[in-house]
Amino acid sequence: MEIYCPKCEWEPPASARWSCSCGHSWNTFDTQGQCPECGKVWRETQCLQCKKWSPHHDWYHDYPPIDLEEITEETAVEEGA
Ligand SMILES: [Zn+2]
Ligand SMILES: [Zn+2]
Secondary structure, eight states, rough: OBBTTTTOOOOOOOOOOOOOOOEEEOOOGTTTTBBBTTTTSSEEOOOOOOOEEGGGGGBSSSSOOOOHHHHHHHTSSOOOO
């Protein structure tokens, strides 16, 4: 599976860690963005290199198009959809 930042193409190593608002840190790509501690789903993921946020599914580059309605329902901030 190809996973890299859609903005700078940084590939997160297995040792990369993201922090949840609950304080837990884990590799978000192991769980498709869901915190294993509190169950919160992070629909956007911050790149640890360029610090920019991108929709979590945009990091996966060999997936076929998926049901965007289900994924983007809570992330339509800029589009105002
Ligand atoms: Zn990046
Ligand atoms: Zn959490």
